[in-house]
Amino acid sequence: MRAREPLVKACGLRRRVPGGDELLLDDVRLEVFPGERLAITGPSGSGKTVLLRAISLLDPVDGGIIHWRGQPVIGDEVPAYRGQVIYLHQRPALLEGSVEENLKEPFRFAIHRARRFDREHVVALLRELGRDESFLEKPSRDLSGGEAQVVALLRAIQLRPTLLLLDEATASLDPATVAAAEDLLSRWLADAPSDRALVWVSHDAEQTRRVADRTVRMNAGQCEPER
Numbered sequence: 001m002r003a004r005e006p007l008v009k010a011c012g013l014r015r016r017v018p019g020g021d022e023l024l025l026d027d028v029r030l031e032v033f034p035g036e037r038l039a040i041t042g043p044s045g046s047g048k049t050v051l052l053r054a055i056s057l058l059d060p061v062d063g064g065i066i067h068w069r070g071q072p073v074i075g076d077e078v079p080a081y082r083g084q085v086i087y088l089h090q091r092p093a094l095l096e097g098s099v100e101e102n103l104k105e106p107f108r109f110a111i112h113r114a115r116r117f118d119r120e121h122v123v124a125l126l127r128e129l130g131r132d133e134s135f136l137e138k139p140s141r142d143l144s145g146g147e148a149q150v151v152a153l154l155r156a157i158q159l160r161p162t163l164l165l166l167d168e169a170t171a172s173l174d175p176a177t178v179a180a181a182e183d184l185l186s187r188w189l190a191d192a193p194s195d196r197a198l199v200w201v202s203h204d205a206e207q208t209r210r211v212a213d214r215t216v217r218m219n220a221g222q223c224e225p226e227r
């Protein structure tokens, strides 16, 4: 039976178009429980990305609050929250430089100060995704869209986050790498089910069926339970 205390709980999130009145998020309430693999579906433009970015505190909201393990995420709680909740975009932003330099980048931030780049761990993860060590030397500007997604996934997983928010994060991968990424993420979750959760946004209905055990649907900035 799943634990009843949500890992994250978004209460009444509201976001307006900057400088306008139109609501991009309209009183959204969402809970994600430990060990859960939650899918968010809905048509293009329904607010899935806006919601994930709001939950990860990448964009400000005009109303509502996020609770993390029962505590409001405000003030001094924000940096620790940001260190545990990672948002992965379909088109990840990479720096000029090698893959390895990109993987080292997050450790420069104060929120990840307690962690260290672990090359061995990264090489093991790379192997699981069908790449060898030489991938680390590749310049980021030469990467395909799918390879950039591999880097973004590794960059996130190596930080041992608690909540991963995946926004079409495997959409550019070939089918074999998609399968490897799904397996990697399943194992990552199974390693600490009481302390981790995954949220997937995917337009691939087959993938949603494979990877999620609960689905909610966004529609015009509102979030409704689906099953």
Ligand SMILES: Nc1ncnc2c1ncn2[C@@H]1O[C@H](COP(=O)(O)OP(=O)(O)OP(=O)(O)O)[C@@H](O)[C@H]1O
Pocket (backbone or CB within 6 Å): 017, 018, 024, 042, 043, 044, 045, 046, 047, 048, 049, 050, 051, 218
């Ligand atoms: N900063 C912004 N200013 C104005 N409108 C915005 C802003 N950000 C998002 N929107 C609008 O909010 C709506 C929801 O966008 P969002 O990217 O969340 O959709 P989505 O459900 O993720 O779509 P898709 O499935 O195509 O990725 C869209 O109409 C988009 O144009």
